[in-house]
Amino acid sequence: xxxxxxxxxxxxAGDDKGTPSxxxxxxxxxxxxxxxxxxxxxxxxxxxxxxxxQKNPQGGRLSKEMPVDVSNVMLFCPKCxxxxxxxxxxxxxxxxxxxxxxxGQGLGTLGPKKPAHAExxxxxxx
Ligand SMILES: [Zn+2]
Numbered sequence: 001x002x003x004x005x006x007x008x009x010x011x012x013a014g015d016d017k018g019t020p021s022x023x024x025x026x027x028x029x030x031x032x033x034x035x036x037x038x039x040x041x042x043x044x045x046x047x048x049x050x051x052x053x054q055k056n057p058q059g060g061r062l063s064k065e066m067p068v069d070v071s072n073v074m075l076f077c078p079k080c081x082x083x084x085x086x087x088x089x090x091x092x093x094x095x096x097x098x099x100x101x102x103x104g105q106g107l108g109t110l111g112p113k114k115p116a117h118a119e120x121x122x123x124x125x126x
Pocket of ligand 1: 101105
C-alpha cells in the first residue's frame with residue numbers, strides 16, 4: 001500500500017473530502033494494508049453511543065474515526081501544497097524513497113540502506 005501510518009494526506013474523495021478552496025489535509029493514524037484502508041485523523045468520524053460501564057461510568061457518545069478506502073486519499077506534498085501522485089526511487093545511499101511525481105520533492109525514505117541500490121541510483125540519471 002502506498003500510504004503509511006503518520007503520513008500527511010489530502011482527502012480527495014468520500015464524505016469528508018476537501019474542496020479546492022478548503023483542502024482537507026490530515027495525518028494517517030493507522031494503515032490497514034490487508035483491507036486497503038486507512039484511518040485518518042478527523043475523517044469519517046462516527047459517534048458511538050456507549051452505555052455506562054466501569055471504564056466509562058458516564059456513558060454517552062464516543063467519537064471515533066472509521067477506516068476509509070486508501071484510494072480516497074493522496075500523499076501530501078508540502079512543496080506542491082496538495083495531494084500528489086508518488087513514485088519510488090533510491091537515494092544515493094541506497095535507501096528507498098518516495099517522491100512527488102509532480103515536483104520531484106522527496107517525501108521520506110523507507111526501509112534500510114541497500115548498497116546495491118545505491119549503485120543503481122548513481123548509474124541512473126535523476
Ligand atoms: Zn510536489
